[in-house]
Amino acid sequence: EAQVTQNPRYLITVTGKKLTVTCSQNMNHEYMSWYRQDPGLGLRQIYYSMNVEVTDKGDVPEGYKVSRKEKRNFPLILESPSPNQTSLYFCASRENSAEGYEQYFGPGTRLTVT
Amino acid sequence: SQQGEEDPQALSIQEGENATMNCSYKTSINNLQWYRQNSGRGLVHLILIRSNEREKHSGRLRVTLDTSKKSSSLLITASRAADTASYFCATERRGSNYKLTFGKGTLLTVNP
Numbered sequence: 380e381a382q383v384t385q386n387p388r389y390l391i392t393v394t395g396k397k398l399t400v401t402c403s404q405n406m407n408h409e410y411m412s413w414y415r416q417d418p419g420l421g422l423r424q425i426y427y428s429m430n431v432e433v434t435d436k437g438d439v440p441e442g443y444k445v446s447r448k449e450k451r452n453f454p455l456i457l458e459s460p461s462p463n464q465t466s467l468y469f470c471a472s473r474e475n476s477a478e479g480y481e482q483y484f485g486p487g488t489r490l491t492v493t
Numbered sequence: 494s495q496q497g498e499e500d501p502q503a504l505s506i507q508e509g510e511n512a513t514m515n516c517s518y519k520t521s522i523n524n525l526q527w528y529r530q531n532s533g534r535g536l537v538h539l540i541l542i543r544s545n546e547r548e549k550h551s552g553r554l555r556v557t558l559d560t561s562k563k564s565s566s567l568l569i570t571a572s573r574a575a576d577t578a579s580y581f582c583a584t585e586r587r588g589s590n591y592k593l594t595f596g597k598g599t600l601l602t603v604n605p
Binding site for chain 1: 498507523524526528533534535536537538541581583585591593595596597598605
């Protein structure tokens with residue numbers, strides 16, 4: 380089954396404690412992306428990757444890092460989480476083509492930083 | 494910045510009725526997509542319409558796109574209680590490296 384998986388699904392942590400949210404897709408997609416969803420603000424892109432070793436900032440990259448060492452995985456790293464990073468996070472992937480293709484979203488990771 | 498703006502913000506209808514949601518956007522797009530999200534869960538892709546298309550159907554869904562007005566509509570016919578969810582339009586702009594810019598969504602409630 381084609382899918383994007385994220386782990387963990389729920390996480391409560393404290394300010395400053397480094398954490399990683401993993402994302403993996405099994406569709407051999409070159410393009411992957413991270414979004415955060417906040418009430419009243421909708422979904423906003425954090426970082427994206429066009430291919431292995433190619434990453435770039437989205438609209439709200441501050442406080443986040445990503446890496447793309449292999450095609451299927453695109454982890455999101457919060458080196459020093461702060462309460463304003465409390466949010467619902469989604470990983471997505473799609474084919475890397477000029478044609479319009481849907482994006483596949485993971486189930487989401489609900490992060491609370493206290 | 495948010496490109497898509499859905500209207501209305503919330504919609505409540507009875508089962509069997511049709512539901513229409515609208516989306517407006519600001520810049521040129523490659524395509525426009527509609528997604529559904531059940532409360533706090535992942536987004537499910539519903540339908541994609543390219544900038545050179547005007548109308549598309551998928552089951553009970555009908556999407557229109559008017560690039561001259563920079564607007565789209567999603568029609569769900571013969572709604573069911575299971576259609577209760579938030580619906581988002583998302584635009585993929587030219588030169589955006591496939592970034593989807595989402596609206597804030599329409600919360601649809603279908604009452605049995």
